[in-house]
Amino acid sequence: MRAHFQRFAAYNAWANLRLYDAAAKLTDEAWHRDTGAFFTSLAGTLNHILVADRIWMRRLTGEGETHTALTDMPFPALADLRPVREAMDARIIAFVDTLDDTAFGDDVHYSNTRGEPHHLQRGLILAHLFNHQTHHRGQAHHILSQLDQDPPPLDLLYFALPAA
Template structure:
């Protein structure tokens, strides 16, 4: 499973770079325009992904994030959001590269954003971490479909053929 999660961390960065490359072609108004989605704009959706990644990574590393709400939008500016995304993706890759298999096989105790204690096997929590990103990246991808910019292919199999570390 360790190799799988390392690959998923690299896939996550690859897919984010593809989405961000497409979003970079939008102007400020298009980036912030109200759209159909759980977080109702591309800007809010991409901010949510950075915020939740920081929250989960804080739990995983026992260095809790300062974020308190899932709908925080710390980045109004796309360039700043892109830099934050890149930094978080590098952090995720490094974390999974260093993560021992024994930790993947362990029980994970943490508190949710409401402060409620939770306990679960670590493996499904790690799967959720990547599934959550895929879920919201898909929403941003769908929002892009309603713009003048064509959304990129994000198929995992395409990444596997391109992944130099596979």
């Protein structure tokens, strides 16, 4: 299990880097443009991914910033969001690296954003965290297309293939 989640943590950082490189080519107006996406714009979508990661990492580790609203936009400017995203990706990698195979089956007790108590296995939470990012990166990929940008390939296979 550990190697599986280590691969997903590394892939996650790789995919985010590629997506942020593409986003850096946008004007500020395009970055904030309402494209009809669930979180309105590329800025809203990428901030949402970070907000959700902060929430889940706080639940998993008991440390770090958290949010009560999934629509928070703590970093409206890409230049401010990017280093925080990169630090979060490094934090996720480091966290997964600390776990042994048995830790993925342990229950994590937490409260959701409405304060309701829940518990899930650590491995399921991490699977959700990575799946959630992939889901919203897909939306961000589509937003880039709507903004006349060539979105980068983000498939796991591109990450896994040896460099040519």
